[in-house]
Amino acid sequence: MMSKLNNKELDQKIKSLARAENKLLAIVIEHISEADRRKLYLDYNYANLYDYLVKECGYPGGSAQRRIDAARLLAVEPKLTTKIESGEINLSQTTLLQKAFREKSQTTKVTPDQKRSLIAKISDKTVNESQILIAKELDLKIKVNTKVIHQKDGSVRFEATLTKEQWESFQKAKDLASNATQSNDLPTLIKYLSDKFIKQKEGPTATVAVKKQVLQRDQCCQHKDPYTQRLCGSRWNLHIDHIKPKWAGGSDDIENLRVLCQKHNHCIYRQQAGIKTYTLSPVPPI
Numbered sequence: 001m002m003s004k005l006n007n008k009e010l011d012q013k014i015k016s017l018a019r020a021e022n023k024l025l026a027i028v029i030e031h032i033s034e035a036d037r038r039k040l041y042l043d044y045n046y047a048n049l050y051d052y053l054v055k056e057c058g059y060p061g062g063s064a065q066r067r068i069d070a071a072r073l074l075a076v077e078p079k080l081t082t083k084i085e086s087g088e089i090n091l092s093q094t095t096l097l098q099k100a101f102r103e104k105s106q107t108t109k110v111t112p113d114q115k116r117s118l119i120a121k122i123s124d125k126t127v128n129e130s131q132i133l134i135a136k137e138l139d140l141k142i143k144v145n146t147k148v149i150h151q152k153d154g155s156v157r158f159e160a161t162l163t164k165e166q167w168e169s170f171q172k173a174k175d176l177a178s179n180a181t182q183s184n185d186l187p188t189l190i191k192y193l194s195d196k197f198i199k200q201k202e203g204p205t206a207t208v209a210v211k212k213q214v215l216q217r218d219q220c221c222q223h224k225d226p227y228t229q230r231l232c233g234s235r236w237n238l239h240i241d242h243i244k245p246k247w248a249g250g251s252d253d254i255e256n257l258r259v260l261c262q263k264h265n266h267c268i269y270r271q272q273a274g275i276k277t278y279t280l281s282p283v284p285p286i
């Protein structure tokens with residue numbers, strides 16, 4: 001039956017189903033809003049509406065939360081049902097709104113009028129446009145915390161907030177680099193830009209022959225604990241390090257090179273670069 005439809009019929013069918021889906025969603029939100037008002041969940045021995053929707057009605061957690069967010073907005077703006085039905089407002093937008101209201105209400109009260117006015121403003125806007133409008137209207141602080149999560153395979157997830165100017169400058173770098181990287185992938189770009197910068201700062205590295213000599217001379221990590229003078233001596237994952245860094249005018253001569261394990265190499269690099277999140281031991285005199 002479905003395979004018998006021609007493309008035009010299939011297109012129309014999907015559109016009419018999408019309309020029906022929005023209509024059904026609006027009805028669901030109305031009912032959840034009523035259940036919230038009655039605290040229906042108490043009758044079923046749940047502490048809150050969320051638990052009731054997830055455990056009793058089978059909604060996945062995220063879907064339940066989005067429906068609750070919309071239902072609570074409906075209590076403020078009865079026109080929301082029509083807007084959801086017509087597709088003027090979707091659940092991503094109502095959730096954005098509720099999150100913003102929760103954040104704002106920690107410092108200032110958000111009035112029902114303000115809420116209604118914002119619902120009107122973001123109607124028919126994209127999620128991105130809504131996000132900007134909401135932040136401007138409520139004068140929300142920009143989150144600048146950078147989140148870094150080290151994962152068990154050694155990879156790292158991070159989340160950062162850039163200002164408009166930082167983002168634009170990053171986009172420009174991305175456009176310029178995309179020819180060389182043949183990719184729009186963010187991690188590829190970060191690696192490309194970092195490598196370029198490091199090479200520019202550090203210059204060409206010592207020759208293979210010189211590195212070999214240093215390895216033969218040192219044989220193991222030469223880092224000395226500044227207090228006990230104990231040599232690290234690790235033979236695992238060795239790197240050649242410039243005692244006086246290249247960017248400080250250090251040479252590639254064998255006397256300015258030493259072997260360090262990865263841990264000490266990284267640690268000393270961070271100290272020299274002035275990154276003070278952790279310190280293992282002071283920088284040895286350069």
Ligand SMILES: [Zn+2]
Binds near residue numbers: 232
């Ligand atoms: Zn070491």
